[in-house]
Amino acid sequence: xxxxxxxxxxxxxxxxxxxxxxxxxxxxxxxxxxxxxxxxxxxxxxxxxxxxxxxxxxxxxxxxxxxxxxxxxxxxxxxxxxxxxxxxxxxxxxxxxxxxxxxxxxxxxxxxxxxxxxxxxxxxxxxxxxxxxxxxxxxxxxxxxxxxxxxxxxxxxxxxxxxxxxxxxxxxxxxxxxxxxxxxxxxxxxxxxxxxxxxxxxxxxxxxxxxxxxxxxxxxxxxxxxxxxxx
Numbered sequence: 152x153x154x155x156x157x158x159x160x161x162x163x164x165x166x167x168x169x170x171x172x173x174x175x176x177x178x179x180x181x182x183x184x185x186x187x188x189x190x191x192x193x194x195x196x197x198x199x200x201x202x203x204x205x206x207x208x209x210x211x212x213x214x215x216x217x218x219x220x221x222x223x224x225x226x227x228x229x230x231x232x233x234x235x236x237x238x239x240x241x242x243x244x245x246x247x248x249x250x251x252x253x254x255x256x257x258x259x260x261x262x263x264x265x266x267x268x269x270x271x272x273x274x275x276x277x278x279x280x281x282x283x284x285x286x287x288x289x290x291x292x293x294x295x296x297x298x299x300x301x302x303x304x305x306x307x308x309x310x311x312x313x314x315x316x317x318x319x320x321x322x323x324x325x326x327x328x329x330x331x332x333x334x335x336x337x338x339x340x341x342x343x344x345x346x347x348x349x350x351x352x353x354x355x356x357x358x359x360x361x362x363x364x365x366x367x368x369x370x371x372x373x374x375x376x377x378x379x380x381x382x
């Protein structure tokens with residue numbers, strides 16, 4: 152059965168173009184022209200992923216993300232203008248998994264949809280549960296707990312944390328974490344890793360401003376501290 156993608160944009164030509172490429176790639180596509188309509192469609196269609204513009208009438212993409220995140224864990228790829236860096240960062244902090252800047256290549260959108268969907272699926276592994284201190288990550292059920300408390304992560308956050316937990320103590324560059332999470336690393340997007348790390352710290356660290364588990368190695372990247380005591 153084809154996976155369903157919800158494409159949300161108030162520009163009909165963009166919707167038509169993205170829809171055509173996604174359908175040609177084998178996806179089922181449903182559409183909306185603003186955030187309010189998108190919320191209705193998402194609640195009834197339960198899409199596997201949302202491709203979402205930020206600037207829209209009635210309800211913008213950021214407000215849509217806030218609302219849908221309280222109801223569903225559906226992966227979200229945001230479409231942004233190059234000048235909207237602040238909105239892009241806010242979108243990632245709200246839980247968006249990826250973004251594509253306008254003007255964009257429809258082929259890149261399809262590639263990113265496939266990459267996000269791949270990492271959103273549970274992946275079987277010989278030893279599905281990874282444990283570092285109070286953090287436990289189950290790759291079979293795609294769940295994370297901290298001191299036995301369930302933690303809700305986006306697919307991108309899950310993939311970055313999984314990469315760090317596979318080799319505790321190793322320093323990963325931003326490019327390595329981005330490639331592990333998305334299957335491809337674009338230099339222009341490397342700094343988005345910082346936003347995902349910020350989100351992970353907010354969810355996992357007792358004091359995010361003074362992290363004990365996910366540490367910054369200045370000028371290099373990030374590592375998971377294997378010696379941090381249980382919270």
